[in-house]
Amino acid sequence: QLDRGDTENEQSARGLHFMGQKDELIEAKRSFRTIDDRDILIIYHQGVFYAMDSYCYHAGGTLNNGDIEEINGKLCIICPKHKYKLTLAKGECLYKGTNPKEKPPVPRWYSKGVKQRTHTVKENNGEIYVKLSDNPNWIESDYYQGEKGKIERAKA
Ligand code: FES
Numbered sequence: 001q002l003d004r005g006d007t008e009n010e011q012s013a014r015g016l017h018f019m020g021q022k023d024e025l026i027e028a029k030r031s032f033r034t035i036d037d038r039d040i041l042i043i044y045h046q047g048v049f050y051a052m053d054s055y056c057y058h059a060g061g062t063l064n065n066g067d068i069e070e071i072n073g074k075l076c077i078i079c080p081k082h083k084y085k086l087t088l089a090k091g092e093c094l095y096k097g098t099n100p101k102e103k104p105p106v107p108r109w110y111s112k113g114v115k116q117r118t119h120t121v122k123e124n125n126g127e128i129y130v131k132l133s134d135n136p137n138w139i140e141s142d143y144y145q146g147e148k149g150k151i152e153r154a155k156a
Contacts, residue, residue, distance in 0.1 A: 016122060016129040025049070025128050030064050035132055038145050040119060042130065043068070043088060045075065050088040051119040051130050052077075055144035057093070058084050058115075060153040072109040091116030091141070116141045 011018070017035045019042060025031050031042040032054060041054040041063055054063055061081030068077050069085075071094055076085040085094045093112040098105035117139040120131040133139075143149040 011129065015131045015134070017131070019121075019128045019130050022123060022126045022128050032064060033130070035130060038132060040130065040132075042121065042128070043077070045088065049121040049123070049128065051121050052086070052088070052091055053117045053141040053145060055141065055149070055153060056081060056084060056086070056116070057140035057143070058082060060144040060149060060156060086116045089118070090114055091118040091139070114139060 008018075017033075019025065019033055020031065025042060026044050029044050033040055033042060039054045040051050043050045043052075045068055052063070055061065056063055056079040058079065059081060061079040061084075063077055063079055063086070065080050066077040068075060068088070070076070071085055074087045074089070074092075074094065076087050076094060078085055086092070087094065091114050093115040094109050095112060096107050097110050098107050117133050117135070119133050122129045122131065144153055
């Protein structure tokens with residue numbers, strides 16, 4: 001949480017980017033923003049803000065219009081392109097599979113791990129800020145934020 005009276009410079013020194021007024025972002029429900037060349041989606045759902053890379057890691061689908069569903073107790077955005085399910089909180093990709101060793105095999109939800117980069121949303125005095133993820137590891141959605149990925153998306 002920001003302290004009252006933080007100046008803009010102090011905020012940006014902490015990596016916080018001003019995204020807009022809270023009530024406007026609530027009203028919009030989905031907001032597209034570009035921070036340092038990174039295209040992100042801010043989602044307001046059931047009283048909570050989330051932020052993630054806006055292009056699906058699988059093939060660059062635009063997540064803005066994806067439906068949100070609870071799957072296995074986790075809220076997920078469903079990519080409109082091929083229906084991959086990405087958790088809002090962590091960017092994990094969930095899929096339904098069966099274990100062939102199980103007799104009879106029962107379909108269950110499994111996680112492919114974190115595939116979509118998620119970012120931190122902070123609120124201060126009715127204003128919303130995003131801090132980009134500083135996870136140094138490659139996360140697959142990074143591809144569509146790079147030059148090559150952006151060209152590929154434009155062609156699709
Ligand atoms: Fe999102 Fe394929 S691009 S599921």
